[in-house]
Amino acid sequence: MSASTTTLDSPPPVVESGGRDVRPLLSRLQPGLLIAWLVVAVVLLWTVLPGWFTQYSGTAGMAREKLLPPGGVHLLGTDELGRDLLARIIHGSAQSVTGAFVAVAVGLLLGTLLGLLAGSLGGRVDAVLMRGVDVLLSIPGLLLSLSIIIILGFGTVNAAIAVGVGSVAGFARLSRSEVMRVRRSDYVEAAFGSGGTFSKVLWRHVLPNSAGPVLALAALQFGTAIMAISTLGFLGYGAPPPTPEWGLLIAEGRKYIATSWWLTTFPGAVVVVVVLAANRISRSIRKGSS
Amino acid sequence: MPSYLAGRIGQALLVLWAAFTLSFILLQALPGDALLIKYQNPDMGLSPEQIAEIRASYGADQSLVLQYLHTLGNFLTGNLGYSVSASVPVLDQLATNLPATARLAGLGFAAAVLLAVGIAVLANLARFAWLRTAIASLPSLFISVPVFWLGIVLIQVFSFRLKLIPVINPPEWQGLILPVLTLAIPISAPLAQVLLRSMDDVLTQPFISVARARGASLPWILWHHVARNALLPTLTIAGILFGELIGGAVVTETVFGRSGLGQLTQQAVDNQDASVLQAIVVLAAAVFVVVNLIIDLIYPLVDPRLKKSLGANA
Secondary structure, X not given: XXXXXXXXXXXXXXXXXXXXXXXXXXXXXXXXXXXXXXXXXXXXXXXXOHHHHOOOOOOOOOHHHOOOOOEOOEOOOEOOOOOXXXXXXXXXXXXXXXXXXXXXXXXXXXHHHHHXXXXXXXXXXXXXXXXXXXXXXXXXXXXXXXXXXXXXXXXXXXXXXXXXXXXXXXXHHHHHHHHHHHHOOHHHHHHHHOOOOHHHHHHHHHHHHOHHHHHHHHHHHHHHHHHHHHHHHHHOOOOOOOXXXXXXXXXXXXXXXXXXXHHHHHHHHHHHHHHHHHHHHHHHHHHHHO | OHHHHHHHHHHXXXXXXXXXXXXXXXXXXXXXXXXXXXXXXXXXXXXXXXXHHHHHHHOOOOOHHHHHHHHHHHHHOOOOOEEOOOOEEHHHHHHHHHHHHHHHHHHHHHHHHHHHHHHHHHHHHOOOHHHHHHHHOHHHHHOOOOHHHHHHHHHXXXXXXXXXXXXXXXXXXXXXXXHHHHHHXXXXXXXXXXXXXXXXXXXOOHHHHHHHHOOOOHHHHHHHHHHHHHHHXXXXXXXXXXXXXXXXXXXXXXXXXXXXXHHHHHHHHHOOOHHHXXXXXXXXXXXXXXXXXXXXXXXXXXXXXXXXXXXXHO
């Protein structure tokens, strides 16, 4: 039997490598991406098990050890109340990470819902919803967040919701364009043709096939949310002191900027590293899905 | 073309009206208002009747629909209401604070464009692959830096370590350097990314090979062919970035203790002064809508190919 006669009932020639091969996976493993996942994993562990990483408390300090420079027992130094800075950063990750999850969840749920509705219903619904998204885009993100904080009040969760609402427009636009793209494909037409109902096709075909780019945006927004929440915390609209929130740490350290550089430098550097990692992961998801 | 123009302006006005309505619903229709915060304070010893009277004088006792129509009418005639915490017209507050913020944002944006063009051109002219990679990865670093922290780090390095710029009462132009840089660096990142990508796209086009084959140097090609072609996507992203520019200016002013819309915004949030925040939101939306309208209208001038498609649609 020659190869040409079997083409109809055999899958494309990828099979010759014997199903899933490990080699391409290894060669695709980039050190940058690995570090990015490692950073995210460590920060998540900080959130869940801060006690594993530091013996110091995030809120109680020793007055004798105030404003110590980095090194020695206190790896990143201490603040004006003798609190260990590394411990405060580790304990503070709970605020930032929870906040970022809440923000992404709000943006993802509301935005994808809007985008799905607009993209699959089309017509007048689409026009009205997308004009609404235009309006959200026309208000600067920070001002939109502040408008929501003025109603909800201060606090990390409220700041997170405010940040999430700011990202609804982006998610809505992306998921709408993805739905439009998938809707035009042959398999969706086939699914409708073979008697699938609207909601069934949406759930089984459209949603999974438009998930990749949306997930990539979610990863990107995770980093953006961490940055935005720390900005709101810095302005004083996040968690109240003495909660160790990254933005608040920087705001408090600012009073000692002339003498104690570490108090502002390290928390900010942590934010930068986490955001870089989230962006790197987002890029790899986007590449993988395209 | 005229009908396209009219349609586009109508669309912009519609977005603006919707932005006003949204901000009204968010800021004025929902409970928790500045009047109560200011006057319900027991130290003032006001009776409930007196508070009701004050509320009536601000129009806070009317039905929401009436308040909405009233506020909309006022906005259209240029009356932006009163700041409850400062007891002055919001319009006056905006007028005093706008110039400083506009100058900061304008300079910041100009610096961002310079920085982005610099990065894109240097990355393309770099002779070594590693240098090119290093320059081209600058934007992804810039984009990950929080504005407020960047400002603090710049103060630390240039004012406290190198002592190049005095911290207290620097001369006006010196005082602007660090805030402008703080604002420009994060804004330059997406600009540079779009520039780099569209330059890559253009550089692989056949007409570039032709120009090269005819002996054109890389800088010559960049200036004569690539710049013009890369301008369009850059304009689009510049319009979208405008919102971030305003947000960045607010934060930058707070970090550097400069007066302006940023300080006004912060005061408004601290005092729950909704009418002030609403005026700022509507102003920002208006500027955003106008900037993007202008960019839309500039497209056909930059790229004559678009004129045809516009004519076809109209």
